[in-house]
Amino acid sequence: MSKLVPAITVKNFNFYYGHIKALEGVSINIYQNQITAIIGPSGCGKSTFIKSLNRIAELEGEVRVEGKLEFFGQNIYDRRVNVNRLRRQIGMVFQKPNLFPMSIYENVAYGVKIARWCPKAELDEIVESAIKAAALWDEVKNKLHKSALGLSGGQQQRLCIARALAVKPKVLLMDEPCSALDPIATMKIEELIHSLRGELTIAIVTHNMQQAARVSDFTAFFSTDESRIGQMIEFGATSQIFTTALDERTRDYVSGRFG
Numbered sequence: 001m002s003k004l005v006p007a008i009t010v011k012n013f014n015f016y017y018g019h020i021k022a023l024e025g026v027s028i029n030i031y032q033n034q035i036t037a038i039i040g041p042s043g044c045g046k047s048t049f050i051k052s053l054n055r056i057a058e059l060e061g062e063v064r065v066e067g068k069l070e071f072f073g074q075n076i077y078d079r080r081v082n083v084n085r086l087r088r089q090i091g092m093v094f095q096k097p098n099l100f101p102m103s104i105y106e107n108v109a110y111g112v113k114i115a116r117w118c119p120k121a122e123l124d125e126i127v128e129s130a131i132k133a134a135a136l137w138d139e140v141k142n143k144l145h146k147s148a149l150g151l152s153g154g155q156q157q158r159l160c161i162a163r164a165l166a167v168k169p170k171v172l173l174m175d176e177p178c179s180a181l182d183p184i185a186t187m188k189i190e191e192l193i194h195s196l197r198g199e200l201t202i203a204i205v206t207h208n209m210q211q212a213a214r215v216s217d218f219t220a221f222f223s224t225d226e227s228r229i230g231q232m233i234e235f236g237a238t239s240q241i242f243t244t245a246l247d248e249r250t251r252d253y254v255s256g257r258f259g
Ligand SMILES: Nc1ncnc2c1ncn2[C@@H]1O[C@H](COP(=O)(O)OP(=O)(O)OP(=O)(O)O)[C@@H](O)[C@H]1O
Pocket: 017, 020, 022, 040, 041, 042, 043, 044, 045, 046, 047, 048, 049, 060, 061, 230
């Protein structure tokens, strides 16, 4: 394996919603061009964690952070950070597809257009290559100017991924991207994630153990203790976490005995 470079470095990270502590002492590297799965029981702070990486969490209300959270060496919570730019560089796909009521083309072009002026021919190329990268081109190439809301749930989710890819993010965060999809649509998303392997840094929250084992290079297991505050219990190569985890709580969770 080539040398691992952290895209995101997290050290002793605490996260609060108002006065309520949701995460405590999280330390982890999200490695560049690797796929990291975040697993753990409901309410342990998996979504909170990934939403804190691109500062989407603060859209939900007053939040506070402590500790270190760096994106290629830059403090993500520095006052001088341009949050819109940060969210382009660290894109996100949610549980349910959240397309705009616009055409397929416009959905993908949207982020590019608000970031900069772009000649039509270049925009066409960006849209096409993003939809191709999201493994959706053959299904939509003849209806690019039809409403995106007419697509199936699985197609909509791949279009959300295309929209995120169009602005050339360095990191893509995925929060249970398959939880609303049937097995075939899920398989297509997994194949798509697989095709991005080695080219894009991905952090994916999933409740599906087989999915984590299939798609990721690294796995982080989060949990809570009696305090109900989320912690990261163990982080390692996915093969190790699923076969020889060091912590008993991780072993119990991945084997289905807990959670
Ligand atoms: N916007 C919010 N305001 C206040 N508390 C929140 C907010 N979002 C989440 N929480 C709380 O933070 C804790 C962690 O929630 P989070 O959604 O991150 O967990 P999760 O592991 O992703 O759960 P699930 O697997 O059920 O989606 C929970 O106690 C939750 O109630």
